[in-house]
Amino acid sequence: MRGSPEDRDDLAGDTLLKALEKAEQPWATWDARKGASLETYVVGALLLHFPRVFSSWRKARGHRQELRRRLATDAAAATTLPAPPVPPVFELRVGGLRLTIQRVPYRLLTLAAAVGGPLAGATWFAR
Structure with a gap:
């Protein structure tokens, strides 16, 4: 947990939420006349x-962590699969002539x- 500020923040937030949920119950009332400050009461609830x-x-x-490990294994397996063929953008067949454009030549279109x-x-x- 030392290297993960996200984990520390999650744990602190979960603890605070649980303490606040319980503080709403009737038995959990703070009274300044009993000698404890509000800060002491909150820290005690958190502890x-x-x-x-x-x-x-x-x-x-x-x-x-188990889910991340499985996803990483699945992702590694997915990268070993061959990529599906990319369909051509344009294909023209006239008799024995065949013209195929695999990708759009944007620079040529811009120039034209x-x-x-x-x-x-x-x-x-x-005119």
């Missing part, structure tokens, strides 16, 4: 609930639009 929260958190953490647009406009308006 009271920490062992149970830690135990359930540790079990859940074990389940999470940049040059062809003004030429087409000049031709159209020249």
Whole structure:
């Protein structure tokens, strides 16, 4: 848990939530006249609930680690599978001629639009 601030934050938050849930019960009332400050009361509530929260958190953490291990194993197995073939973007067949474009040549399309647009406009308006 030293290397994982997320785990520490989760455990602290779970402990605080459990202590606050129990503090709403009628037997858990704080009274300043009894000598304990509110801070002492809250720390005592946290210490009271920490062992149970830690135990359930540790079990859940074990389940999470097992799930991560299985997912990593599945991901490693998935990367060994061959990639499915990519379908062509465009395919033209005329007689014995076959033209196939596997991916869109964006740079060529940009150049054609940049040059062809003004030429087409000049031709159209020249009429």
